[in-house]
Amino acid sequence: MRISPETQQLVKEMCxxxxxRTQNEFIEKAIRFYTGYISGQEATAYLPPALASVLCGTVQDTENRICRLLFKLAVEQDMVMNVLAAGMELPNEQFHALRGQCVQDVKKTSGSISLDDAVRYQRGGL
Structure with missing residues (x-):
């Protein structure tokens, strides 16, 4: 392997x-790092530990925040369902048919359902 004098000096300094312990050890580490970088595999092995720690912490904080928000949303949804159930006299057959229709609507729209859509459906619209 031949390297320029400037690169040789850089190896000495960075080593x-x-x-x-040796320049050979430094060059081997550099080659492993660069090939890992190029291949894109085991990327976390090439990130500075501090950066990896910050990224993990940020992801964990985001996950915790989303879980708390989903819990609050589920509580509110349960309250709405209980209020509606208390005020409505819906026969079981109609209730089960509505559930099936709602499942199909959510699948069809990837969860993008609005109150306007529900009102339109209940009034006989598509």
Whole structure:
């Protein structure tokens, strides 16, 4: 392997900073790092530990926030369902048919349902 004198000097300087015992050890580490970077595999092995820690913490915080919001939303939805159930006298057959229709609507629209859509459906619209 042949390298320029400038690159050789850079290896000497960086070898000391990286606490490598030999220049050969430094060059092997550099080659492994670069090939890992190029292949895109095991990317976390090439991220600085501090950056990986920050990213993990950010993802965990976001996950916790979403879980709390979903819990609050489920509580509110349960309240709405109980209020509606208390005020409506819906026969079981109609209730089960409505559930099936709602499942199909949510699947068809990927969950993008509005109150306007529900009102339109209840009034006989499509």
């Amino acid at each position: 000391l900073r990286d606490n490598c």
